[in-house]
Amino acid sequence: MAGRILDDYGRQAREGMEPSLAEFLAAEEEAAAENRAAFERAGLKQGRSARPRPPDTAVKILDRGWSAPLVVGPLAGLAHPEGTPAVVRAAGAAVLPAVVDASTPHPLADLAAAGGGPLWLRTYAAGDPGATPRPVAEAEEAGFAALVLTLRPQDGVRPPRAADVGWTDLERLRASSPLPLIVAGADTAADARRAVDAGADGLVTGSLRGLPALADAVAGRCSVLLDGGVRGGADVLVALASGADAVLVGRPVLDGLLAGGEAGVTEVLDGLVRELADAMRFTATPSVAEAHRAAIADGPGPAPAARQAHRGAPEPQDPGTGGARSADLRKTDLHPSLSDPVLDTMNFLNEVTHRYPDAISFAPGRPYDGFFDTEQIFTHLRRYLDHLAAQGRTPQEIRTAMYQYGPTAGQIREIVADSLRADEDIDVPDESIVVTVGAQEAMLLVLRALISGPDDVLLVASPCYVGITGAARLLDVAVTPVQEGEDGFSCAELEAAILRERARGRRPRALYVIPDHSNPSGTTMDAPTRDALLELAERHGILLIEDSPYRRVSPGVPLPALKSLDRSRTVIHLGSFAKTVFPGARVGFAVADQRVVDDTGRTGLLADELARIKSMVTVNTSSLSQAAVAGTLLAAEGRISVLNADAATYYGNAMQTTLRNLDARLPAARRAALGVRWNEPTGGFFLTVHVPFQADNAALTRSAQEFDVIWTPMNYFYPQGGGHQALRLSTSYLTTADIEKGTARLARFIEAQSAERKAS
The missing domain is CATH 3.20.20.70 (Aldolase class I)
Incomplete structure (x- = not known):
């Protein structure tokens, strides 16, 4: 300007x-x-x-x-x-x-x-x-x-x-x-x-x-x-x-x-x-x-x-009405979070995507829908209805299960629990699960339950998924980032952050982390770090909020989930069926088996408290969506690993194709000269490319306009700044042909932008 x-x-x-x-x-x-x-x-x-x-x-x-x-x-x-x-x-x-x-x-x-x-x-x-x-x-x-x-x-x-x-x-x-x-x-x-x-x-x-x-x-x-x-x-x-x-x-x-x-x-x-x-x-x-x-x-x-x-300014007036007050709402009278850039990041990406429809986009982190068949929806629903009948439900009860709101905590909790036992070795009672409207609602419920005052702090592995920082902003929750290195998450950095916050009179309540193929960086936490993280969390009395959307969209056997290793109820596990079973159903869940004791000594579960909050937010998760997801899980005896095997192979191949093409377009000697590097995830949807220039919205606009390729600036994902010279690539939604053309265009953009920076 x-x-x-x-x-x-x-x-x-x-x-x-x-x-x-x-x-x-x-x-x-x-x-x-x-x-x-x-x-x-x-x-x-x-x-x-x-x-x-x-x-x-x-x-x-x-x-x-x-x-x-x-x-x-x-x-x-x-x-x-x-x-x-x-x-x-x-x-x-x-x-x-x-x-x-x-x-x-x-x-x-x-x-x-x-x-x-x-x-x-x-x-x-x-x-x-x-x-x-x-x-x-x-x-x-x-x-x-x-x-x-x-x-x-x-x-x-x-x-x-x-x-x-x-x-x-x-x-x-x-x-x-x-x-x-x-x-x-x-x-x-x-x-x-x-x-x-x-x-x-x-x-x-x-x-x-x-x-x-x-x-x-x-x-x-x-x-x-x-x-x-x-x-x-x-x-x-x-x-x-x-x-x-x-x-x-x-x-x-x-x-x-x-x-x-x-x-x-x-x-x-x-x-x-x-x-x-x-x-x-x-x-x-x-x-x-x-x-x-x-x-x-x-x-x-x-x-x-x-x-x-403080400035002594008068209330603003509508200049077109001769000083009369307008009936329109003023943005200043709404919650400040509605003007926070974190809520606008995806809107900007969508705007760029729509403005340049011929560009190949490495931006959207959504699943490939070529594996889904519309007719399967009816098969899934019928299978769940047959399941209810086999349990002895009457036609009236089945009709009520489909047409009415249903229990707030969810009506397929036992099926979700069976799936977790079969696939993840997470053995928890049904009542510790709350079925939510996607994992995003689960985040909102957990934050609302855990953060009780202005001195409570949410720690996040940074860079981190914007959904958690956006939810925190909506709820006025203080967020403290724990910086990840290029080699992954550091428990030493986490402990230092906990001690700093306590020295300032604040109370760290929980750490949000995606251990497997994280969004946005694509990193995976190794086994020793998982063990050390659980020990540190227990020792310092904080909870771990484990988000797990990418475990079953990756080839091979994943490392154990934090919740499967949890012996002290330290981990709140968030899951979603949006990346695997049925994206449009928008069904997620939270596993919250932590005990909650009231002033009378009566004990319940954190899941009960989440359900109470949910009753004032969405009342319940769509019965029809739950039925479609449940029918799909029943078909595979709860094993998403089996159900999603072909898709996981596809996503793994897409990631490897992207890495191979990047290497061909920018060989090691050339990228060393430019100062370009990237990580090499073994699965998930995302990888990080570091570049020698500011990878901001202006650079993205030029990339889309002049080179017909779109990506996501990594600085979107840093709660307190950072990632200004890095970009996120999503490989999940592209064909091999698109990846080949897209990486060629991306390489030309990186070359041109790097040369311009050097010349200036």
Whole structure:
């Protein structure tokens, strides 16, 4: 969304840049990539104003008036310290605050005298409880207007207790310094509230996606600023409408400095303010205080009501009715999750797919339907009806079983239990099973039951299936990712995450994981890791939510399911018949045999609690769908492994065909030169390809438009950012011919995109 002037400065700044600085800035760009992707997705909607007037860009924050909601700098850490005086002077002339890094070689008093505008000092957590972040006293004497404390320690400083980093510094600064204190790095709602309770006057977050929730968490008690990814005035408006009071602009300012010195910085700041005014004029936003979600066509989320109240903004009115309130619902009055990008990822893929119907798509993770015969539906239903009759059910009872709602927990639980015993060596009582509307409902029920308060946390293996993070977002459940390495899941990383969360006063409740051929990465957890994971979960008192959609769509004998190894009721097992038996029936299940004890000492099963929740959500799973699935299972005596043998072979062949063709199109020497690599799953639907460029929505659009091939950006699957240079390929729905053509097109796209990146 950046304007032409800002783009020109960016290009000029990159020309002749020192390699060390370029490498440093590349890392900065990587950190801001998620915000850039969110800004690029966010379009502005043209508005109409009944009372046109010039937009008012002025703001008042920390009791100081500024010309625009911009904070200048800092200059990407130590990227260009000698340019600080020029930046300070340009910011002062623009009546904007500037952030000076504590590492600056310039005396703070000299900078304050040079600038004439408000200066903020950025300092870091000392890491040593006895140390004081420097040079706070010097800043106070120089007349600085605020302190910005970054909770992480400065590079090279290793604190004795990582979980305590920054908080003692915050408390010490608040007690010792009269300057307004802004805290950077408190990116979760719990940390934000903790910072405000400790006396923070403002917060800086690096996540546009998390901005609405963070602003809601502080509920107008302090200012909220966004740092990272802002490249133009339209981006500024998107951030304001999403809950920010102002934004930090470091990279555009550095580009202006490198390309044009102080005059370049001045032109960049003037350009940003002009672009912001243009965006406000286009969206009929009269003032910064009235920036509202209605101005954005798509984006990270609404401007929370608390932020609007904090700014003193009036309720938005329909510009086409002369100020009268519209009968339409406002998105800001709906749950914030409805504006979260995680809920829009699949919509974007669908849009691209429909826009380019001739493209070969490696995106959809759905089963191949060539194995299904429409007439089989009636055979399956008849078999189940005969089963009921053989059990002694009367015609009236059979009619009721088919036409009525049926029991909430499901009417085919014993058939599901028999199948689990036959195929998975999972021996649980029927009453521990709840039959659900797909595995997605099972996730929703389990999260609702387990997460009882704001300090409860769901851990997820990251990258992870968007369905679980989407369900968590809908339920306001805090998600903490446990990063997977390229060699698979790490129990050491999980234990570290558990200890970190507990040190922060939060309670890890469960870990969600797909042990077999996971979505999206395609990795499979090895046997030693499964044993270690069960031991760790039992020792730390957390549950494991095992999702198992891909075990029976893969050739060969799978490793034992976690639930089959579970001897302490640590595992909640989720399953689905959508990938194997009958996709359209949408039947899944949860195995929840954990005991639940109430205040009177009475004991029940977690499955009973899930059924209670389900009774208020879907009431029951379709009796007709259950009957079709049950009839199919009965035909194979419960053994999906037998029923799905041909399909598993097909999927395995599709995966191997894809891998062979990738290797032929991009041989080892060529991909080593490019920096391309991929994993080699033995089954499932997915594999991961790592590339040397940003594999974002813009790259996907180019891939579809110019090369007629579609894939899924891996960054969709990282809850807190990541995967920006990787893409997911799904092999399940393609013929051999499609795979051969698709991989050839994909290789050409990777070559072209890599060459363009190298040239720039």
